[in-house]
Amino acid sequence: MKKIKIGLGARSYSVFIGTEILNGLPRLMDGVIEADRVAIVTDSLIGGLYLESLKWGLREAGIESCEIIISAGEEHKDLATIETIFDNLIAQDWDRWSPLIALGGGIVGDITGFAAASFMRGIPYIQVPTTLLAMVDSSVGGKTGVNHPRGKNLIGAFYQPRLVAADVGTLKSLPPVEIVAAMAEVIKYGMIGDAELFDYLETHLEKVLEADKTALMHVIARCCEIKAAIVEEDEREAGIRAILNFGHTIGHAIEQAGEYRTFRHGEAVALGMIAATELSHRLGYCKGDVPERLKTILHRAGLPERVKLSPADILKAVKIDKKRTGTQINFIFVDSIGKAFIKPFELENYLDKLTQFSIFR
Ligand code: GLY
Secondary structure (H helix, E strand, O other), rough: OEEEEEEOOOEEEEEEHHHHHHHOHHHHOOOOOEEEEEEEEEEEEHHHHHHHHHHHHHHOOEEEEEEEOOOOOOOOOOHHHHHHHHHHHHOOOOOOOOOOEHHHEEEHHHHHHHHHHHHHOOOOOEEEOOOOOHHHHHOOOOEEEEEOEEEEEEEEEEEEOEEEEEEEEHHHOOOOOHHHHHHHHHHHHHHHHOOOHHHHHHHHHHHHHHHHHHHHHHHHHHHHHHHHHHHHHHHOOOOHHHHOOOOOOHHHHHHOOOOOOOOHHHHHHHHHHHHHHHHHHHEEEEEEEHHHHHOOOOOOOOOOOOOOOOHHHHHHHHOOHHHHHHHHEEEEEEEEEEHHHHHHHHHHHHHHHOOHHHHHH
């Protein structure tokens, strides 16, 4: 088992990555959360697969558990679902010390975290991510929230979990296409923070895609270490944390222009990273081998390299990006593999360059 510490003073916590974690959760809670009851928030799909194993371990340790089953899918990541969770907790006379456990992917994690942040002004919660994307990204760092009809994640809070427990055994039930999509975020960590991780992925990609446990644990732990260092420096995204958004400006615009139906998040991020790296090269920030190596590994991972949407649609979506300030956008560039930087960029120049990217050819 691997353990990564997220050092945030009084809000510090550990991320555990390993096997046999679901039924052994009480061991990890020991000394971190004193609780004789917990509420597990999950969806029917994940609950059907892993709830029993989690509950068995809790029962053996004398911890009572109940479950709150929410509807799966992005369309239910809203305030109505938060209210359902609150109704359940209130019906059970929930107190401020008993934790919630988020069992599932990023949507369940974000919703549960926000419910925990706001119920009785904050109760503890534990992240038990069951997707690769949630393990390397959303379960760590305390971003919680739900969508509003006018935009994704518009309502939320920074609220850190007390523990993250990632059981790589759960990834064997993940559809291969989800592993592939999450690989875009994994490759992102190599691009922004660790040339060695990128090299490792170049040599062990097939093992990771086959969900080999040793390769997965190494990769997930490294991604969490990179994220930990960034979050420790800038918990609330006042500056450097935005580097985690590498590939996301154009990626989000692609998702939005396709009305979230054309590409999975990771697939759109892969396209956004290609564009951002090609832009970095055109502006003279990185050498030509950087976009080439990126495109090769994305291709090997099975991620898309072309978008059928028109550049005009994507430009429109970039223009309404909520992270834009006036005509400038804080853009993430790379100067070599493993090194990225944030620089305000004139939107007009950006629009100009967009049509030249290989993703449109
Ligand atoms: N997913 C980006 C972040 O946690 O900041």
